[in-house]
Amino acid sequence: MNGARIHGIxxxxxGGQGVLSMAQIxxxxxxxSGFHALQSEIHGMSQRGGSVHAQVCYAxxxxxxxxxxxxxxxxxxxxxxxEALRYVPMLRxxxxxVVAEDPIADMExxxxxxxxxxxxxxxxxxxxxDTEALARKLAHKQAGGMALLGMASxxxxxxxxxxxxxxxxxxxxxGEKVTAKNLEAFEAGRNLIGEGVGA
Amino acid sequence: xxxxxxxxxxxxxxxxxxDAGIKGAFGYPGTPSTEGFEYAEALVKQDAGGGRVAHWxxxxxxxxxxALGMSYAGHRxxxxxxxxxxxxxxxxxxxxxxxxxxxxxxxxxADDPGMHSSxxxxxxxxxxxxxxxxxxxxxxxxxxxxxxxxxxxxSEALQVPVxxxxxxxxxxxxxxxxxxxxxxxxxxxxxxxxxxxxxVLIPSNARRRYVDLLAKQPRLREAAAAxxxxxxxxxRRGVALxxxxxxxxxxxxxxxxxxxxxxxxxxxxxxxQPELEQAFLGQVDEVLVFEExxxxxxxxxxxxxxxxxxxxxxxxxxxxxxxxxxxxxxALGLATPEGKAAASLELPVRAPRFCEGCGHVDAYxxxxxxxRNVGAPEARVFGDIGCYTLAAQEPLAAIHAVVEMGAxxxxxxxxxxxxxxxxxAVIGDSTFAHSGLPALLTAAEAKANVTVxxxxxxxxxxxxxxxxxxxxxxERLVLGLGIPEADLQTLxxxxxxxxxxxxxxEAALRxxxxxxxxxRRECIQSLRRGVLKEHDREAREHAACSSxxxxxxx
Numbered sequence: 001m002n003g004a005r006i007h008g009i010x011x012x013x014x015g016g017q018g019v020l021s022m023a024q025i026x027x028x029x030x031x032x033s034g035f036h037a038l039q040s041e042i043h044g045m046s047q048r049g050g051s052v053h054a055q056v057c058y059a060x061x062x063x064x065x066x067x068x069x070x071x072x073x074x075x076x077x078x079x080x081x082x083e084a085l086r087y088v089p090m091l092r093x094x095x096x097x098v099v100a101e102d103p104i105a106d107m108e109x110x111x112x113x114x115x116x117x118x119x120x121x122x123x124x125x126x127x128x129x130d131t132e133a134l135a136r137k138l139a140h141k142q143a144g145g146m147a148l149l150g151m152a153s154x155x156x157x158x159x160x161x162x163x164x165x166x167x168x169x170x171x172x173x174x175g176e177k178v179t180a181k182n183l184e185a186f187e188a189g190r191n192l193i194g195e196g197v198g199a
Numbered sequence: 200x201x202x203x204x205x206x207x208x209x210x211x212x213x214x215x216x217x218d219a220g221i222k223g224a225f226g227y228p229g230t231p232s233t234e235g236f237e238y239a240e241a242l243v244k245q246d247a248g249g250g251r252v253a254h255w256x257x258x259x260x261x262x263x264x265x266a267l268g269m270s271y272a273g274h275r276x277x278x279x280x281x282x283x284x285x286x287x288x289x290x291x292x293x294x295x296x297x298x299x300x301x302x303x304x305x306x307x308x309a310d311d312p313g314m315h316s317s318x319x320x321x322x323x324x325x326x327x328x329x330x331x332x333x334x335x336x337x338x339x340x341x342x343x344x345x346x347x348x349x350x351x352x353x354s355e356a357l358q359v360p361v362x363x364x365x366x367x368x369x370x371x372x373x374x375x376x377x378x379x380x381x382x383x384x385x386x387x388x389x390x391x392x393x394x395x396x397x398x399v400l401i402p403s404n405a406r407r408r409y410v411d412l413l414a415k416q417p418r419l420r421e422a423a424a425a426x427x428x429x430x431x432x433x434x435r436r437g438v439a440l441x442x443x444x445x446x447x448x449x450x451x452x453x454x455x456x457x458x459x460x461x462x463x464x465x466x467x468x469x470x471x472q473p474e475l476e477q478a479f480l481g482q483v484d485e486v487l488v489f490e491e492x493x494x495x496x497x498x499x500x501x502x503x504x505x506x507x508x509x510x511x512x513x514x515x516x517x518x519x520x521x522x523x524x525x526x527x528x529x530a531l532g533l534a535t536p537e538g539k540a541a542a543s544l545e546l547p548v549r550a551p552r553f554c555e556g557c558g559h560v561d562a563y564x565x566x567x568x569x570x571r572n573v574g575a576p577e578a579r580v581f582g583d584i585g586c587y588t589l590a591a592q593e594p595l596a597a598i599h600a601v602v603e604m605g606a607x608x609x610x611x612x613x614x615x616x617x618x619x620x621x622x623x624a625v626i627g628d629s630t631f632a633h634s635g636l637p638a639l640l641t642a643a644e645a646k647a648n649v650t651v652x653x654x655x656x657x658x659x660x661x662x663x664x665x666x667x668x669x670x671x672x673x674e675r676l677v678l679g680l681g682i683p684e685a686d687l688q689t690l691x692x693x694x695x696x697x698x699x700x701x702x703x704x705e706a707a708l709r710x711x712x713x714x715x716x717x718x719r720r721e722c723i724q725s726l727r728r729g730v731l732k733e734h735d736r737e738a739r740e741h742a743a744c745s746s747x748x749x750x751x752x753x
Contacts, residue, residue: 072538
């Protein structure tokens with residue numbers, strides 16, 4: 001088999017965490033980097049505090065499938081640890097996972113958090129982020145999502161300046177202060193993972 | 200002017216309708232169709248002074264008739280709905296096949312295979328076939344745009360409404376697409392006098408128009424023929440592809456170039472011409488069919504009896520649910536990659552649930568306590584479609600039947616006529632406007648012993664807080680339908696009002712005959728977003744204006 005290589009990213013979390021919004025940033029960054037890219041998302045009931053996930057595919061040539069097959073994703077970005085575990089089987093053996101440690105555990109049967117964290121650490125290529133600690137450090141309650149994106153950016157073929165452009169554009173309507181806070185969170189996340197890791 | 204735009208599939212279709220010069224867009228919210236209307240609405244707003252309109256309707260049938268009236272008046276129109284919404288609009292849709300159209304009319308219907316947010320996974324292609332009307336089925340966001348243009352051109356050329364069928368994965372797939380030049384909504388002029396009788400479906404005209412519709416079928420097939428094709432290959436094993444089946448297969452060919460050698464039949468438009476099916480079946484001994492939802496193409500090919508046809512009917516593809524790349528790979532015998540191992544932890548389902556502080560929860564708690572107080576803790580409660588359907592789940596488990604829009608009231612009446620006491624219906628304000636009104640009229644007329652609870656959160660909550668058509672009018676509607684004022688109560692679902700609400704609900708349950716309880720508190724999501732701020736400000740100013748009759752607000 002010498003077919004084209006199509007890259008896949010899975011984003012997951014809980015309704016209201018901003019999964020779809022992050023997927024749109026990733027889509028835009030890849031598109032502006034010259035890739036053919038598309039994004040798939042599920043709306044509806046999932047907006048009411050249920051699991052939410054989105055997928056972004058990209059390649060050098062035009063693509064048409066909105067869905068990534070199990071075992072074919074290169075990167076999983078998870079805003080919630082249990083929602084990360086759900087999608088681990090979508091990752092290639094060589095795939096990477098960036099995940100927030102802080103749970104949204106307002107449900108029955110949520111496994112003990114240390115078990116969830118242990119299971120995530122056992123996944124090769126996983127990078128956990130203590131989003132709460134980072135938010136405290138940056139004095140920015142919402143820093144976690146952008147920091148995760150910063151970590152994830154190490155595994156995506158997008159120039160750092162382009163990420164900054166896309167993020168700045170995304171938050172432009174909310175003013176300079178909000179934009180600066182988000183760029184700061186992105187950088188903090190990006191610096192947590194060494195350069196060249198994703199190459 | 201050509202440019203790249205990034206949007207969802209259902210939005211690309213709306214953009215195309217705008218660019219193709221629609222005068223109006225109409226619809227009723229329903230996942231995954233909602234964003235289509237909203238996109239058209241936003242375009243119309245930006246185009247202030249352009250003479251275009253966009254209106255949500257009380258239900259899908261009303262929306263369809265609005266579009267049909269606009270067509271009669273000589274203008275292009277778009278009407279959007281989800282698949283089960285087409286059931287509601289079916290009377291209008293099927294009969295508009297006989298009247299035909301004047302201005303182009305495109306029905307954008309979004310199916311939901313896999314039932315992500317729906318009560319069934321019916322296939323709208325069957326309804327197009329049933330109505331003898333054309334259906335175009337895009338497989339990519341660009342096609343969603345291009346096919347919508349095509350649909351308007353076909354609608355006017357063939358003088359019939361044209362269905363554009365999307366499915367969830369395409370409706371909610373975001374990708375770039377190329378646009379065409381924008382046409383102004385100039386129109387083609389009012390239905391001429393000579394054609395007026397075509398629109399009057401009394402039997403003598405309808406018989407003639409049905410013959411005309413059947414006579415158009417070869418032209419419909421010709422129009423579809425331009426969009427369907429055979430891609431020849433080698434070997435006697437082939438694939439037949441429609442909708443997302445085309446999209447998934449097309450991408451698999453990129454990854455597995457050897458698949459390009461398979462002979463394939465690609466279907467993008469219906470009705471499919473039999474000659475094409477025959478020609479394809481002549482090239483293969485076995486064909487795998489990949490289409491989204493019902494085995495429509497599969498059955499047609501199977502009936503020809505010329506090759507072994509495989510798909511949903513023989514289990515090569517799962518009988519229910521949506522397609523996926525994995526389903527295609529398995530059916531084609533392709534190796535599937537080994538991914539990372541799943542964690543050995545048990546992962547509980549994270550089900551959707553009521554928002555923190557939602558008034559529906561307070562209302563249900565009052566209803567349940569009142570039922571216990573009147574000695575009917577096990578009473579079966581008829582529910583309806585909306586956020587409040589979430590109460591069917593534990594821990595509330597407060598509703599025990601949910602079928603289709605508006606069913607709660609009529610089912611409660613039916614059960615009461617069978618002797619069930621108490622018979623309680625729970626319905627949202629928008630669903631009440633959608634199809635609860637005739638049901639409540641019947642309840643009042645039959646003096647049925649039912650308690651109808653209207654959960655009025657002032658918006659269509661589930662689909663994104665669109666304004667409800669019954670906004671600020673529920674009580675007036677209830678009274679107008681024949682419910683006596685003494686048997687109507689309005690309550691505020693708040694924990695602090697719980698005791699009063701239980702008492703009022705109890706009184707309604709004990710009342711012999713129809714009674715209505717309205718629980719009103721705005722959806723906390725719309726409140727947070729300020730959706731009704733402008734509306735409420737205008738209403739206050741209006742009420743304060745001495746030259747106007749004050750609004751009746753209760």
